[in-house]
Amino acid sequence: MINITLPDNSIKSFENIPSGLDIAKSISEGFARNCVAMKMDDRLIDLTLPVSQDCAISFVTTRDEQGLEILRHSSAHVMAEAVLKIYPEAKLTIGPVVEDGFYYDIDMEPISKDDFAAVETEMKKIIKAKNTFERKVVTKKEALDIFKDNPFKVELINELPGSEEISLYRNGDFIDLCRGPHIPHTGMVKGFKLLKISGAYWRADQAREQLQRLYGISFFDKKKLNKYIHMIEEAKKRDHRKLGTKLDLYSFHEEAAGMPFFHAKGMDVWNALLDYWRQEHKKAGYVETKTPVMLNKKLWVQSGHWENYRENMYTSVIDDEEYAIKPMNCPGGMLLYKTKAYSYRDLPLRAGEVGLVHRHEFSGALSGLFRVRAFHQDDAHIFMTPEQIGTEVLGVLKLSQRIYSRFGLDFHLELSTRPKKSIGSDEQWEEATNGLKKALDEYGLEYFINEGDGAFYGPKIDIHIKDALGRTWQCGTIQLDMSLPERFDLTYKGKDNEKHRPIMIHRVIYGSLERFFGILVEHFAGKFPLWLTPVQAVLLPINQDLADYADQIKLQFEDAGIRCETDKRSETLKRKVRDAQIAYVPLIITIGDKEKQGHTLSVRTLDGKVKMGLSMDDFLNPVLHHIKNRTLNEAIF
């Protein structure tokens, strides 16, 4: 008699030793069909394994995140089996689950996307056969014998600790070394797709074998796959590199790889972003400063960058002196601080700087506005007394939330603690980390902790935003710095008339303006809110005789603070409307004889709706309200 305790504390009894599947079936057939694996004492195991003693178990179903991971890992096996059928010479290495699907690294001749169809066809056959995954435990010797033709697996097996049991999984004719667990049978892979292929090194080591990495994704449900494919296509359509060209915002040139060029319209958006930033920061008690782009090597030696960051820095020799272009704004900020003597009464000092920094990233890492070599940080350094850490960090969190929500961006927080390689004393780290924690707790939002992921000079809070497609991006960061105030011997006079060391934080909210711009383009799919969009209104005279009148209106609009153009081309109205729609101009204003005589406006918005006969005030009041209040894409009329 075996007694199984289920998560709801009910107990099921079995005459004979049941498998996990039997237990699931005893709940219901339907439930059993949706079970993927089971958990015994927090250990994930296959559903097909027998449960030979009394214990508590819970089930992982197709609705659990873990269930999906198991499915994807099993999918990697299916893919590997299919590849082997087509390329019998291929040698398998590892096939893990990643954030967005799975991959398998395989030692084989390079193949291309064109070969995916054949692999997918094989995979379909395997899935249709509903092969079960059978687990078998073997000795190290047996394992080495089975995989003697595969040096990668042999390497893996030899590295396994003696204490761990070595398991194999067989589905159909295919056997792979694997810890498991797996889905009960291959038929559970209802929707899958191979996504991409790339080279990867065995053990991520450039000196080792070059492997082919095949990426795929899978779901329990074909609909979910279709949704995912749709999301990818939607993301492709929103690609900021394509939209940037189409909307004439920015461009990239070989002559300065990784250093974007902003066009007039791109600068309109850029300036709107910065105007907003300045307004909010002023309100939050920041001052704005500016430091040079190029500074003497001595400064970088003092700051520690020469030692820790040199390979990413651009350098130059001028008059026999070595200089470096700044990769960060902080050392310059140190010099600013040191231009005068501070009292505790002067703190906190919040000094913002929209600084242009250059970092020599790997050529292969560059990508549109997302990964560049020259960018502007919306930086700020806050100098304060130790007691002020909590309130200051809280202030930055609140300011960040204010700013992100203006764009309709959700976010979450992560706290990174002391890494192995770090400077400073235990007490300093403790004080700093607790300061951040205190602020986070007071802020009240849930946060993740990344142990050991902090910077070597201090702990940090990272802010990850979530865009309209659900993708997350790390933008904001709040970093406590226990190194620079020391290195530059920053001080302030305390109440006790003694010198004290200020605490310093670096923080950004947009992060990189360039990157944030790119994220916004994709987030809004090119359709910026009114306050942000480069051309807010376009005037369309319906014939040439009305062009001058249209220009008069344009001047009035510009006076009122609206970015505006007149389309005076000798094209049909239809045509001009179409072009304005395609350029995502939010206010399309037709000027005809009726409007001229009645001093009215007829406005078409991007949803295709037309309002005729608006008076100037009827138009300007709501439009200026939305611009001034920086609303999101709401209906204006």
Add this chain to the structure above:
RNA sequence: GCCCAUGUAGCUCAGUCGGUAGAGCGCUUCCUUGGUAAGGAAGAGGUUCACCAGUUCGAUUCUGGUCAUGGGCUCCA
């Protein structure tokens, strides 16, 4: 930096099994003066196909290199 792919007019792309290149959009001019998503016609535009070498009688096409762009190079059987 490394691997794979790509690089043809301002944009999107076709093409040449090696014989010095095309379309659509855009642009210019002319006609059209049109009331809410493409009016019509003509024309210009490539130092000749990213750049540099090599093979060849001849290279945009083949080979090698360089540069740029894209995907990946972190998730461990």
